[in-house]
Amino acid sequence: MLQVLRLSLNDGLLSIGVAAVLTHILLNRYEPLAMHILVLFFAILPLVLSQLLIPHFTTPSAVAFGFTLYHLVLLTSVALYRVSPVHPLARYPGPIKLKLASYFSYKLSISGKRHLYIQRLHQDYDSDVVRIGPNEISIRDGSCITTILGSNGLSKGPGYDGRGFFLSNRSLLNWRDPAKHAQRRKPWLRGLNTAAMKHYEPVLAARITQLSDILLRKRSEPIDLTQFITHFSFDFMGDMAFGGGPELMKDGDTHGLMRRMEAGIKSGLLVEAFPWFAFHALKIPSIKARIRAFRASSDARARQRILKGTQVKDLFHFLNNDDGAEPVSPSIDDVAAEGSLVVLAGSDTVSSTLTALMYRLMRHPDVYKKLRAEVDKFYPPGESALDCKYHAKMTYLEAVINETLRLYPAQPSGSQRATTDATLVAGTHYIPPYTSVRVHVYSIHRDPRNFSPSPETFWPERWLIASNPSAWDSQLKKTPFVHNTNAFIPFSYGPANCVGKNLAMMELRMVVCHLLQQMDFKLAKPDEDHFDEATKDWFGLQVGSLPVEITPRLPV
Numbered sequence: 001m002l003q004v005l006r007l008s009l010n011d012g013l014l015s016i017g018v019a020a021v022l023t024h025i026l027l028n029r030y031e032p033l034a035m036h037i038l039v040l041f042f043a044i045l046p047l048v049l050s051q052l053l054i055p056h057f058t059t060p061s062a063v064a065f066g067f068t069l070y071h072l073v074l075l076t077s078v079a080l081y082r083v084s085p086v087h088p089l090a091r092y093p094g095p096i097k098l099k100l101a102s103y104f105s106y107k108l109s110i111s112g113k114r115h116l117y118i119q120r121l122h123q124d125y126d127s128d129v130v131r132i133g134p135n136e137i138s139i140r141d142g143s144c145i146t147t148i149l150g151s152n153g154l155s156k157g158p159g160y161d162g163r164g165f166f167l168s169n170r171s172l173l174n175w176r177d178p179a180k181h182a183q184r185r186k187p188w189l190r191g192l193n194t195a196a197m198k199h200y201e202p203v204l205a206a207r208i209t210q211l212s213d214i215l216l217r218k219r220s221e222p223i224d225l226t227q228f229i230t231h232f233s234f235d236f237m238g239d240m241a242f243g244g245g246p247e248l249m250k251d252g253d254t255h256g257l258m259r260r261m262e263a264g265i266k267s268g269l270l271v272e273a274f275p276w277f278a279f280h281a282l283k284i285p286s287i288k289a290r291i292r293a294f295r296a297s298s299d300a301r302a303r304q305r306i307l308k309g310t311q312v313k314d315l316f317h318f319l320n321n322d323d324g325a326e327p328v329s330p331s332i333d334d335v336a337a338e339g340s341l342v343v344l345a346g347s348d349t350v351s352s353t354l355t356a357l358m359y360r361l362m363r364h365p366d367v368y369k370k371l372r373a374e375v376d377k378f379y380p381p382g383e384s385a386l387d388c389k390y391h392a393k394m395t396y397l398e399a400v401i402n403e404t405l406r407l408y409p410a411q412p413s414g415s416q417r418a419t420t421d422a423t424l425v426a427g428t429h430y431i432p433p434y435t436s437v438r439v440h441v442y443s444i445h446r447d448p449r450n451f452s453p454s455p456e457t458f459w460p461e462r463w464l465i466a467s468n469p470s471a472w473d474s475q476l477k478k479t480p481f482v483h484n485t486n487a488f489i490p491f492s493y494g495p496a497n498c499v500g501k502n503l504a505m506m507e508l509r510m511v512v513c514h515l516l517q518q519m520d521f522k523l524a525k526p527d528e529d530h531f532d533e534a535t536k537d538w539f540g541l542q543v544g545s546l547p548v549e550i551t552p553r554l555p556v
């Protein structure tokens, strides 16, 4: 073949090098995923080109040398481009390793400390925009939230294709196409609007009673509150999705659900960082089998739920179009995918917020005392704290929940969005085409430009002062009061924000009122407090363990 060209050794080497650089330019421009194109560029082309070296080496050496040279030049070209001043993101500072390869972004996310690391990057570079991947930036500027996340903003980033394994029956969360996403969101909106909340109250009330009974039974020994709250929220979300929970509170985690969840979260981080891997992963039999097995359990539960029909109006009633609002009902596969999302999106988020709130109450006895007084005022002994009728009047409870969500947002590093073929101007920042972007919620919530004084401090009173700013005497306090609610986005913002916010807030309010009415909590090991240290940002926030002791407040 090519050896008929009989190039000199130098020309042969040069040709292979040039071909590798051209390959980089092509791959960078079109980012192909199809296996035959990848095989062409990564295997066939270098194999063919290595024939140029056959006149100068034995055939095996020529192939080995040509192949290695081609890939070395390709890698060098990619690396140099990513750190070079001609890269579209060159203007934004960031550590070299994160600019070089997604592998390092992945390592960062799996460490669980991505939120803290990125916050430090923003601080150390003193920049509202930092580079956190070869084609990814993090933004700390609260004024860009609407432009990036709002209805005219960006759609979801490539990481969601990875999370959805490019499947056609992925869940709402993983749809990137805005039209498809909006279509899939309709039943969710019907099922989680304010009117629908009434249907869920009794199911929720029963689960909260179960939680409180179990906690009261454990009053003689220190317990890990994180585990009990997590089990509670999984059971309740199982009720919502499939008309019946996994009964973790009753039976414990006998089937290793938590272990499987953790494995699932970690795989999610992998396919989010390397969507191309997810594209091909389903062709690997062992991975395909694992995903099938994971889906099989939710599939079976979805089928059971459909066969049972609507007994109580749970969320599934709407997702399955049992309310008949859509002309065409979704397929079982689609509903099953949404069923797993209910559990995934609604469990950890609520349980980590709730646990963080309880932790902060115990760490701040003055706040605890005030909140308990408010609960006692509205729900004295004999009054059911599972009745939501006073929630709207409970301003301190609202302040405590908001302050917890400010310091412990469920998605601290923000959800990924991406530009397509046009540059986006967000405030004073230029976001070039094909760039992934994250609004760094953790930093924005703790930025003194948005919340001051003491943005890192748990201080629910800031929410009360905000509704009556004249109560703050800046001169006396020697510091201005800043409270920018536009920069408060624990439920994200825009057309892909949290569709479960109403349910989440109802759950948080009901649980806190009931538990505080029924029992007192104190840290079991106040001198060994590792709660924040153990908390991880794994796409969603995973809080650390919380050993507590419980004393009943009412006769048991």
Ligand code: HEM
Pocket (backbone or CB within 6 Å): 172, 173, 174, 185, 188, 341, 342, 343, 345, 346, 347, 349, 350, 353, 409, 410, 411, 415, 416, 490, 491, 492, 495, 496, 497, 498, 499, 500, 501, 503, 504
């Ligand atoms: C304190 C509790 C909660 C917080 C802080 C929270 C926060 C969030 C955030 C930040 C997102 C955006 C995720 C992304 O774009 O990647 C989200 C999405 C979502 N949340 Fe929640 N969530 C909570 C509870 C719930 C509950 C109880 C449900 C009920 C099932 C729920 C269902 C969803 C769904 C379905 C989405 C995807 C929305 C879409 O893509 O259109 N969440 N949530």
